[in-house]
Amino acid sequence: MDTVKECAHALRERLLALRDPATGVWTGELASSALSTALAVAALDSSDPADQALSAAGAAWLCAHANADGGWGDTPESLSNLSATLIAAAALRLSQRRRGDIPSGKAKGCVRDTVSRAESWIKGKTGTLEPEAVARALGKVYGEDRTFAVPILAFLAMCGEERRAWLSVPPLPFLLALLPQGVYRFFRLQVVSYALPALIAVGLCRHVCVARARGRWPWGQVFAGLLLRRLSALQPRHGGFLDAIPLTAFVCLALRHAGYDAHPVAQKGLDFLRRSVRVEGSWAIDSNLRTWVTSLATRGVSRTLDVGDLEKIAKWLVLTQVKETHPFTGAQPGGWAWTDLPGGVPDADDTAGALIALKRLKEAGCQTDLRDAVRNGVTWLLDLQNSDGGMPTFCRGWGRLPFDRSCPDLSAHALAALSEWTEVSSKAVGPSIQRLLRYLAHAQGDDGSWTPLWFGHQAAVGGKNPVVGTARVVDALRKLESGGGAHGEGASMARKGEAWLLRAQKADGGWGMGRVASVEETALSVIALTGGDVACSEAAQRGCGWLVSQGADGLQRAAPIGLYFSLLWYHERLYPLVWSLEALERNVKRKEG
Secondary structure, three states: OHHHHHHHHHHHHHHHHOEOOOOOOEOOOEOEEHHHHHHHHHHOOOOOHHHHHHHHHHHHHHHHOOOOOOOOOOOOOOOOOHHHHHHHHHHHHHHHHHHOOOOOHHHOOHHHHHHHHHHHHHHHHHOOOOHHHHHHHHHHHHOOOHHHHHHHHHHHHHHOOOHHHHHHOOOOOHHHHHOOHHHHHHHOOOOOHHHHHHHHHHHHHHHHHHHHHOOOOOHHHHHHHHHHHHHHHHOOOOOOHHHEHHHHHHHHHHHHHHOOOOOHHHHHHHHHHHHHOOOOOOEEOEOOOHHHHHHHHHHHHHHHOOHHHHHHHHHHHHHHOOOOOOOOOOOOOOOEOOOOOOOOOOEHHHHHHHHHHHHHHHHOOOOOOOHHHHHHHHHHHHHHOOOOOOEOOOOOOOOOOHHHOOEHHHHHHHHHHHHHOOOOOHHHHHHHHHHHHHHHHHHOOOOOOOOOOOEOOOOOHHHOOHHHHHHHHHHHHHHHHHOOOOOOHHHHHHHHHHHHHHHHOOOOOOOOOOOOOOHHHHHHHHHHHOOOOHHHHHHHHHHHHHHHHOHHHHOOOOOOOEEEHHHEEEOEOOHHHHHHHHHHHHHHHHHHO
16 A cells, blocks of 8 residues: 555656646646548648648658558557548648648658558458449448538548549538528438537538539539638637648648638638648647646545636636537537537537536535536536437437437536536426436446447457456446435446456456557546446455556556547557556545545
């Protein structure tokens, strides 16, 4: 236990050192992304010398970070996948045609060889590089969801030299973007709510380019003025749609190929890409997850902060609460997004995270008046709850696609947040909690596990990660149970989930859906099992032993288990720190209490 205490102390000091001195909160760092970098390389490929330099540096980064098999994954630590490899190879072919085979002085001759290896990898998955075969392969990856598949196919057509490639790009109902948001769900859109900019820009671009390929007049251009005004209304003031590099790059590229590259939307988007580049020439998938990681980090350090720091974090969280109806989703004020930047969209997970963080700050001695912020946040969550009792990501009853359906991880997080603030609106919170419990009972697998939406594992079947999903739900149920709120079915669910986690523990004491355990999966499992029966406590202690055995460097090694929009993997450098600290401190507190 002394070793566990020492390790927890070191993690806490490391986490505190990573705060922003001015705001007192955490920004974290997302993994560099081959897919984002490739799209930015193509979007910034212009006659401007400064943009050329950024594009060339990005191409050099891509060449240096291709996997040994010739493909690319979503992070430098990820397995190769079809989407990232198609986009990176296409961007490098474009770079090679424009600037020859030397993206930078240190990478002479690398583009041609890198592209050749990537094409061999792609052929191994699709059999050919023909657009029709590639479209079929992407269809198997994304199913009926066209949110990402169509922009990828459009990008490949943009980077190619044959107009006929556009004939393999499925259409998008871009004119529906002119209708009020409230009617979208009745049209059973194959594009989810957060992708409206892509629906407009890529849909219009595909329409124009297919018409050109067929020698016809693109009649949809009649509505271009209205569509571009709609796009302008959706664009944040800093230019980055959702603060997402891929989405913003897709929009910029689509407007360029449709003939609207001089439009302010395209120019603001390019400015956002220029500001988002990293020193080494790469781009991440998003600017940051500042609100999310601050909420997570606060849980682990709030008891050790002085009052001044507690007040600073609390005031920052209150300030970042969304105060206006959101143009993307129509979400009412009161929720929180993953970031405080203008492109963030309020969602269930970040709202629940902020509410729990505010509770921890209050318990630690924060004197800031949180009543209005908490009341609005709780009301926002209650209004978001779906008719099936679960929580979706962004919008209640939006549609049938993944990020608009109820899911166990968000439902569990909302359950934990609501149970922390029952005094805010007890008449409404109580029934909401019961509906969440009924949903989680329905979503639990026969083996006792739950599968999350926002986390996965690349080595697992279908990329699923029941370790993370089950740990998050069990933790929420245990908190409810300890507060006297989980009876009967809730307690029964928790016991089945605990049993699944016990069976999933590896011989070395860690947890992970891959061959070896990861820090994040092990820490979350320890958090969930701490405070359980004897078997759970013993498993949690073995998990703590595994965490301590990783050493200071090992506990900072992030694994790409995070899932971003449209099946994009990421890792965040603060995840292993914040979850390991919470896991170790829970065990210390348990032993001492």
